[in-house]
Amino acid sequence: MSLFRVERAVPLAPEEVWRRLTDWPAHGRQVPLTRTRVLTPGPNGAGVRFTARTGIGRLSFDDPMEVVRWEPPAAGRPGVCRLEKSGRVVRGWAVVEVTSAPGGGSRVVWTEELSLRGLPRAFDPVLGAAGRFLFGRAVDGLLREG
Template sequence: MTSIPIDAVVRSFPVDATTAWELVADLRNHERWIPMTRVSLDGPAAAGATVTAVSGPFARRGFPGLADVMTVDRYDPPVGAEPGVATFTKIGWVLRGHASIIVVPAGPSSSRVFWSEDVYLAGPLPRRLTGALLSPFLGGMVRYALLKARGEARATDRHR
């Protein structure tokens, strides 16, 4: 049984769950949707991998920025009517917390994507405070990324 976070941003995708999964669960694709960000993986997108997303004005040109380092805890693609579930733990020097992406089949050519971020700043300030400060920014980032990903899925769907 998969529980879907109550604070997840949810979007319908006009493609089957497998196609949506391949698009949104592979974090390397996220650099196309998240401005000023580059993403690298230390191997294939799978449980146990480490992902680093670096954001900053010149991050895409290789310059340093804010590093969001995550481990992939779970990476189970959708199978039949079962949803795909990817969970991540943020282990960086600055950003800590968890994220999840769940892709639920909604028919033969549609799916729903649930993306949740529970992130806070490492350090002396209370987790509850820094999480509340980051939440609006991260919510906006997730909404924007899913908007862009959904547009990409629509373009892919038209070419089938």
């Protein structure tokens, strides 16, 4: 398992940051060769399941996820969302935290632990660096989108 963290400070309100980071289909627009499909009808929240499919044709894999914790930011309280990854190829979890920043704006902390089936533990540092880069790019893109 590889653990990594992405942190950002942005001038947006916590509620807007939360909305952008939990727009699951938008994640697919930020990650190359990926489409994200929400599988659970209804409002976003605990119990929502979605799948990110990455690749081209037969060289694709699914990354199914479920929201297991959903606490949107509110006055004086940070927002916390926890995802559990249960795929055949990708396993692990992610926690997205959104807090108010002193003086305005928000602070985002995205922490993720993941493993790829068949990848030896010796590659965990490489997987962590790749995860930090890829998810950092995705978070930046989501926070830029309107």
